[in-house]
Structure formats: structure tokens, C-alpha cells
Amino acid sequence: KAGVTQTPRYLIKTRGQQVTLSCSPISGHRSVSWYQQTPGQGLQFLFEYFSETQRNKGNFPGRFSGRQFSNSRSEMNVSTLELGDSALYLCASSRGGGQLYTFGSGTRLTVV
């Protein structure tokens, strides 16, 4: 069965621009979470969506936003990009009540 698909895999943007990342969860998974991974910081939770509603949110500024569509696909948007936003952005899906996440391969965002 298809895994979690994230597009694009790589992205280079300029400071001040905005970016939208996409995540398609495993079929049947209704929960989608987003994480930011930077060297030395591990994986930091951004937000979680379940049935098109944001269920949990981490400690990131309002420039980071997301949404989920009726088919459970999710997008994450970062506006007014800063150099420090350069990171690997990982999406993970689960059925919603369980603990077993399946992660995508990530989108590596570089802000120059």
C-alpha cells in the first residue's frame, strides 16, 4: 500500500517569500501531523489535523499554518520566510486514535 507522500522533496526559496508543502496520508488515515526537523533540535511538533480540524498546535509563530482537506490530504504554509525556517519538514499520518505514526520522507526547504 502507498505510504505517506510529501511533495515537493526539495525546495529553495528566498527570504520573505511564502511556501506551501503538501502531504498525502496513507489511505484511511485521518490524522495528519507536521514536524520540523533541524540539526540539534530533533523533531518539533507544528500541528495536527484530524477530519479537517486542527486538533493540536505546537509553539510556532503564526507564519506557520496548515489545513486539511476532506480527502485527508494536508498542506502546510509558511509565510514571510526567514533563514531559520530552513529545515526538513516531515508529515506523519495515523488513523487518529493510535500511536503509530507513519512518516513521509519529508520536504527539505532551504531559505536563501
Add this chain to the structure above:
Amino acid sequence: DQQVKQNSPSLSVQEGRISILNCDYTNSMFDYFLWYKKYPAEGPTFLISISSIKDKNEDGRFTVFLNKSAKHLSLHIVPSQPGDSAVYFCAASQGDYGQNFVFGPGTRLSVLP
């Protein structure tokens, strides 16, 4: 303020020996813990979990130990294999509703042949 800590950024072990990866947490409300393994250019993959009602969980070569009083857990890999070389993340959550796991910074394990 890191709620989940992995104080060893890297660890090298000889093939066939035991690898022990450590994780400490500060939030006593955490009651579910997981270990994920991550290879370069791939997303993390689930390895093993443990809930706070247990102090040990075993799956093949992988065993996780939980010491609630010390707020400490460890992952033992026996015997270690070169394919185990990866970054290992410890993660913790409170309850099983809501998916905002808190991850540690990771430990890079290198298993030397």
C-alpha cells in the same frame, strides 16, 4: 526547555555488541513512549513503544526499558548490526488522544563492522 532529552548526540558500537541509547524526560504526565529510527533522506520509522504501566517491552533484538521514578528510558539493541546505523529519536506523549508527540534531539548510532 527540552522536555525530552537525549544527551548523547552520537554513539559508536562494534558489530555484535550491545547498543544502549538513553532518553530522559521532565514531564511526569508523559505516559507513552516511542522510539523511531531515521535513515538519511527517509522519514522516521516506528521501532518500539512502551506505556507507563510497563517497565520493559521487547521486540526481537530491540528492548525498551522504562524507569518512571527516574523519568528515564533506554533502548537496547542486541546484537548490533551495521544496518542499525541511523539516528534514533525518543518520543513521549500524554495519553493516546492527540498526536503532539515531543521528540528528543536524536542520537546518531554507528555500528562498526
